[in-house]
Amino acid sequence: MAEFDSSTELVAAAERIRDAGYTKTDAFSPFPIHELDKALGIKRSILPYLVFGGGILGLLSGLGLQYFTHVIDYPIIVGGRPYFSLPSFVPPAYELTILLASFAAVLGMLFLNGLPKPYHPVFNVPRFNLAMREKFFLVIEREDPKFDYEETRSLMEDLNAQEVFEVDE
Amino acid sequence: MQDLKEIQRKIYPPMVEGDHNYGSVTDKISDITLKKRTPFGWFIGFGIAFLVAQSLLFTAIYLVTTGVGIWGNNQPVDWAFPIINFVWWIGIGHAGTLISAILLLMNQKWRTSINRFAEAMTLFAVACAGMFPVLHTGRPWLAYWLLPYPNTMGMWPQFRSPLMWDVFAVSTYATVSLLFWYVGLIPDLATLRDRAKNKYFKVVYGLLSWGWRGSARHWHRYEIAYLLLAGLSTPLVLSVHSIVSLDFSVAQLPGWHATIFPPYFVAGAIFAGFAMVLILTIPLRVWYNMKDLITDTHLVYMGKVMLATGMIVVYGYAMEAFFAWYSGAQYEVFMMYNRMWDGPYWWSYWLLILCNGISIQFLWFKRFRESAFWLFIISVVVSVGMWLERFVIIVTSLQRDFLPSSWGMYAPTMFDWSMYIGTIGFFFALIFLFVRMLPVISIFEVRALLPDAEVDHHVKDQKAVEGAVEG
Structure with missing residues (x-):
């Protein structure tokens, strides 16, 4: 794990380890940095599809609920409207669409991120409690196929980093 | 060059003033909570x-043990304070979502230091x-x-009824407001976790x-989720x-x-909400x-939004009167006449025009728009107006409808007032607790606003060249 002072340095370093062929890498920053997606080769998340699925599910369950209650289970004429009064059924279905899509967005994000995760090896580095404050960190994992202790260490030290740490598992 | 900077500063005023870096904004905001x-x-x-x-x-206890008869609601005005206050509060909430969602989609950076606060206001x-x-x-x-x-x-439940739609819309x-607020809080809670000295707070x-x-992988999905939530909240807030x-x-x-x-209701909601955001932020930033x-x-931007939405509301008032006259329907014409001139509540109409129509006209002038004092006064007046x-x-629509034999008067009782005022106290108590326990400004978003946060491509290229030479 290498520590940096600025987002610019972090992105430059991330690009170098990517070009060196490392794939099991990660960066940590106190705010989102869009350039990192490209620098680390992060693939676009499937989250938007989950959200779309959540929305469709909400829409169908909203319409299904109203169809079942007002057409099948308890048909009754109110205000001279047909059993299946679509215009009146739009608002609840619309709200349920948004509700389930929002849940999909939040729960999907947490699930894909593997959260909650109260313990993670990076927390073992004492300096890491500055990660959500002002410092930037770059990690190459030991599981990386290209990982070789000597070589990786010398590459990390060559990145203009403030300091390089080893992370205990 | 200096002039250019000056001009740029005028067009895009900095959203964080003073000499701040990542650490100092973090400390400043989180210290309110942690000290x-x-x-x-x-x-006090x-x-x-x-x-x-x-x-x-x-x-509430008296109401539940006795019955809704303690309120002034009665034929023909059955819907009185409870619905007035319900709509008033819901409307106030709308500014929070507007700031957090719609201004995010429009890439308005000034939303950053007020969104957390405004979202909390929405929830309460x-x-x-x-x-x-x-x-x-x-x-x-x-x-x-x-x-x-x-x-x-x-x-x-009867889904053909707007009251049922309301249940779904409001819940x-x-x-969704709670989800949005909480997702925004997660990175800042992590900051508080790392900075807290007290063991229990840390946990x-x-x-x-x-x-x-x-x-970085988490931030990537986080940003997608946040943007999608903003995209979902925008049609939601307009629909509510x-x-x-x-x-x-x-x-x-x-x-x-x-x-x-x-x-007209949506514009009024945002209008009222911005007034409340101003009422809360002006003292907060001083204290x-x-x-x-x-x-x-x-503050100036919020004043401008208030003026713009206020003018839409004024247009709504004008159109209500115009439609009543243009419809030619006698009941419509009578309703408007009763509301504005001849009815027992004519004063409330003109007080409304004074509060919502006249008071905001001062915001056209820089002198009032740029003075926190006047913005505060106008915001209070607008809250009363809404x-x-x-x-x-x-009240004026219900008290005299089609049949003169069913006309009546309405007056709130002391319990109508005590409940309304009680919710105002409840609201402010929650705001005070929020200010003490959670970061009032989104720390990670403010960090991203600092000039250093932007990745400098020039430097990066240079570094790459240096690296290549060294390598």
């Missing part, structure tokens, strides 16, 4: 708000709003009857932050007050049955010495 000593003023403010909130508690306002319809049922313990669930009575709104903030560690307005306009009562209601984060520019708007719409 051991609670300021004395906080106790919270104490007053908490005392006022007791009037809500007592009224919706909590206050929700109490009125639930207590108005008279038997709040049966409020779950509003939900569609299979029951032994074999009955279902979805409360839930609590740690649990609430779900082990967030600022990984539209549906609230349909509670009225689907009815055939003159004064309610108007097609302009949905957009906590945060003028560098919530700058004068922020309450009066609902009073006018509800």
Whole structure:
């Protein structure tokens, strides 16, 4: 794990380890940095599809609920409207669409991120409690196929980093 | 070059003033929460708000043990304070979502230092709003009857009714606002976890932050989720007050049955909400010495939004009167005449025009727009005005409808007032607790606003060249 002072340095370093062929890498920053997606080769998340699925599910369950209650289970004429009064059924279905899509967005994000995760090896580095404050960190994992202790260490030290740490598992 | 910078500063005023870096903004915002000593003023403010909130508690107990007869609602004005206050509170909440969602989609950077605060305001306002319809049922313990669930009575809620739409709209709104607010809080809770000295707070903030560690892969999904939530909240917030307005306009009562209601209500909601945001931020930034984060520019922008939405509302008033006249329907014409001139509540209409129409005209002038004092005064006046708007719409329309034999008068009782004032105390008590316990400004978003945060491509290229040479 290498520590940096600025987002610019972090992105430059991330690009170098990517070009060196490392794939099991990660960066940590106190705010989102869009350039990192490209620098680390992060693939676009499937989250938007989950959200779309959540929305469709909400829409169908909203319409299904109203169809079942007002057409099948308890048909009754109110205000001279047909059993299946679509215009009146739009608002609840619309709200349920948004509700389930929002849940999909939040729960999907947490699930894909593997959260909650109260313990993670990076927390073992004492300096890491500055990660959500002002410092930037770059990690190459030991599981990386290209990982070789000597070589990786010398590459990390060559990145203009403030300091390089080893992370205990 | 200097001039160019000057001009640039005029067009795009900086959203963070003073000499700040990542660490100093983090400390400044999180210290409000983390420092051991609670300021004395906080106790005074919270104490007053908490005392006022007791009037809500007592009224609710008396109401539940006695019945809704303690209120002034009666034929022909059955819908009075409970719905006036419900709509007023829900409307106030709308500014929070506008700031957090719509301004995010429009890439308005000035939203950053006020969004957290405004979202909290939304949640608390919706909590206050929700109490009125639930207590108005008279038997709040049966409020779950509003939900569609299979029951032994074999009955279902009536989905053709706007009141049922309201249940879905408001509950979805409360839930999604809570999700949005919480997702925004996660990285900041992680900051508090790392900075907290007290062991117990560390654990609590740690649990609430779900082990967030600022990984680039997490940020990537986080930003997608946040943007999608903003995209979902935008149609949601517009639908909520539209549906609230349909509670009225689907009815055939003159004064309610108007097609302009949905957009006019939405504009009014944002108008009222910005007034409340100003009422809260102006003292907050003075007490906590945060003028560098919530700058004068922020206040000016909020003043401008208030003026713009206020003018839409004024257009709504003009159109209501015009439609009544242009329809040629005698009941419509009479309703407007009764509301403006001849009826017993004519004064409320003109007070409304004074509060919402006249007072905001001062915002055209820089002198008022740029003065925190005047913005505060105008915001208070507008809050009163928006309450009066609902009073006018509800009471003057109901009290004299088609049949003169069923005309009547309405007067609130002391319990109408004690409940309304009680919710105001409850709202402010929650705001005080929020300010003490959670970061009032989104720390990670403010960090991203600092000039250093932007990745400097020039430097990067240079580094790459240097690296290549060395390598």
